[in-house]
Structure formats: structure tokens, C-alpha cells
Amino acid sequence: MKLFNVRVYGIMINEHKQVLVSDEFIRGGYFTKFPGGGLEFGEGTLQCVIREFQEELGLTIEVIEHIYTTDFFQVSAFDNRSQIISIYYLVKPVSAMNFPLLDKPFAFEIPEGAYQVEGARWVNWEEFSAEAVTLPIDKVVADLVKVRY
Incomplete structure (x- = not known):
């Protein structure tokens, strides 16, 4: 059975013109992506992000x-049975940012048997591009963000 997988992500740019990304170890692979995740049944995309x-x-x-919604076919990076539809929004914090930050990509320990580990970090504007993220739709969005903001 073929499925649709709707993902919702936030693009955050701070006062130092840095972009927030999430470095994640998922199912044995390393990915740099925008913060966000899967839409749950019964919630809207704004609620999701x-x-x-x-x-x-x-x-x-x-x-x-709203920045972008996927307008091309993209199969999931994790299975070949689902089509990814990703929606991206420009977001800003309204509470204090007290989360721990990584100082370099994937600067976290992976416990034995871990399924997923993640950490956030800022990428300087000069270093931010499609090359800074892993997933194909995120690369399209990174290029859009560089042009638009």
C-alpha cells in the first residue's frame, strides 16, 4: 500500500543571521535537517510545527x-512505500531559548542500540546553503531561504 507522509518544519533565523538546524542520528544514518516532524492525525500544519x-x-x-510546500514527487528516505509532502514555515521564538546547542555537526554521543538521537545548532548565514542540509526537499528550501531572506 502506498502512503503519504506529511512533514512540517520551521525555519528560524536569529538576530546574528544564523539558521537553526537539527542534526539527527536516525535508524543508523546521519541527517542535518530543519526542526520539525510528522503531522499527526487530527492536527493542522501550524499546530504541528x-x-x-x-x-x-x-x-x-x-x-x-509559509515558505514552501513540496511541489514534486519525493519518496521517503526511510522506506520506498511513502511519498513525502513537506511544508515549511518561517518561525520565531516567543519563549527563552534554553535548549542545549551543538558546537559542531553531530557533536553528541549515541548510546548503544539508540534508534534516534538529535541536537540543534546554528549555521552561520555565510555557511548556510543547500549543502548544509541532507534531505532533498530541505535542499530546495535552503536555496529559497537564501534568496528570500
């Missing part, structure tokens, strides 16, 4: 504007 930032970073955010 707000919930994901709260769950992942303990951060309350405000959604500023």
Missing part, C-alpha cells in the same frame, strides 16, 4: 509565514 518545536527544543514559537 508549534508542537514539534515544543517537543524537540522546549521552545514556544510563533509562525510568521
Whole structure:
């Protein structure tokens, strides 16, 4: 059975013109992506991105504007049975940012048998590009963000 997987992500740019990314170890692979995750049944996309930032970073955010929704076919990086539809929003924090930050990519320990480990870090604007993220849709969005902001 073929499925759709809806993902919702937030793009946060701080006052130092740095972009927040999430380094994640998932199912044995390393990925740099934007903070966010899967839409749950019964929630809207705005609720989803707000919930994901709260769950992942303990951060309350405000959604500023829609940036992009996937407009091409993309199969999941984790299985070949689902099509990914990703929605991206520009967001800003409305609570204190007290989450721990990585000082370099994947600077976290992976416990034996861990399924997923993640950490957030800021990427300087000069170093931010499609090359700074791993997933194909995120690369499209990174290019859009560089042009638009």
C-alpha cells in the first residue's frame, strides 16, 4: 500500500543571521535537517510545527509565514512505500531559548542500540546553503531561504 507522509518544519533565523538546524542520528544514518516532524492525525500544519518545536527544543514559537510546500514527487528516505509532502514555515521564538546547542555537526554521543538521537545548532548565514542540509526537499528550501531572506 502506498502512503503519504506529511512533514512540517520551521525555519528560524536569529538576530546574528544564523539558521537553526537539527542534526539527527536516525535508524543508523546521519541527517542535518530543519526542526520539525510528522503531522499527526487530527492536527493542522501550524499546530504541528508549534508542537514539534515544543517537543524537540522546549521552545514556544510563533509562525510568521509559509515558505514552501513540496511541489514534486519525493519518496521517503526511510522506506520506498511513502511519498513525502513537506511544508515549511518561517518561525520565531516567543519563549527563552534554553535548549542545549551543538558546537559542531553531530557533536553528541549515541548510546548503544539508540534508534534516534538529535541536537540543534546554528549555521552561520555565510555557511548556510543547500549543502548544509541532507534531505532533498530541505535542499530546495535552503536555496529559497537564501534568496528570500
